[in-house]
Amino acid sequence: MPAHPAPRWLFSRDEGGHRTGAQQRSRRLALRLVGALLLVASGAEHLELNLAGGYGRIPTIGPLFLLQAATAFALAFAVSATSLPAISLGGALFSLATLGGYLLSLDVGLFGFHEVVTAPGIAAGLIDIAAFSVLAFASTAASAAPRRRRLFPGFTPGVVVLPVALAALAAFAVELAQASPQGGVGAAGENAVSVVRLPRYGGVLATAHGDTLYLLRGSGGEQADCSGGCLSLWPPLVVGSSVRAVRAVPAARGKLGLVARDGERQVTYNGYRLYTYAGDTGPRQSNGEGVVSFGGTWYLVRASATRAASTAVTGGT
Secondary structure: OOOOOOOOHHHHHHHHHHHHHHHHHHHHHHHHHHHHHHHHHHHHHHHHHHHOOOHHHOOOHHHHHHHHHHHHHHHHHHHHHOOOHHHHHHHHHHHHHHHHHHHHHHHOOEOOEOOOOOHHHHHHHHHHHHHHHHHHHHHHHHHOOOOOOOOOOOOOHHHHHHHHHHHHHHHHHHHHHHOOOOOOEEOEOOEOEEEEEEOOOEEEEEEOOOOEOEEEEOOOOOEOOOOOOHHHHOOEEEEOOOOOOOOOOOOOOOOEEEEEEOOEEEEEEOOEEOEOOOOOOOOOOOOOOOOEEOOEEEEEEEOOOOOHHHOEEOOOO
């Protein structure tokens, strides 16, 4: 007698299982690729800030930005090229660590550098949270093989991802609410400005504590605006709204003034708003001289200048 074919229901479970396995692999691949793209976005932003945003000249912070970008790119490649759960988990933890560094810089400062709340910073934080969530789910999904005997029956690693992501989002929101939306170096009332002498530049303006001051000049010599993320690197010299005038300094021959800025007053010299530089880690430093960023070039402020055209120090004396 010819053999009768086996009923199809005998194979339906296996065929269904294969289809389910393929779908799971496709979902895991999609999670890995999305996570890799988020890592690339985070790394690209840090690289751009380092090369074109002026962060590269800040001690410790500049090299850390380069390290973050290089690590993010390397992890993105590894995550997209392999399905190992440990790689995806490493990318997730790296994204969480990047977010933690940003929150620290907003709160207490990181290696002497204090961030301010900006739209790019908020976007970067949300990218880090998204990258952690996606890659953490990818790592737990890849490690949860259905036929693998679990060490802790009934425990699903993925259940910890959502609470951690929500906690990170809550911490991010709280820090944004508490952090300052603008930078600023407070001055001692009307005694806001002093003059220091630098070997290459002669007499230049500084704060009362000796930190050198800068102005931002556009390509045509006009004053350029510094706002948003610019204030993270170039905190303005401000005084309280009750201060009506800045006391003149004998060695400063130009005109000191005040302009309103977000509830305070920013000190000006010959019409130029004055800023400090986050890359100067102590008094009498001039690391910001000649930096091209945020729509203009930053210059030290010549104390002997009596008019706007000669206020910027454009070279050694």
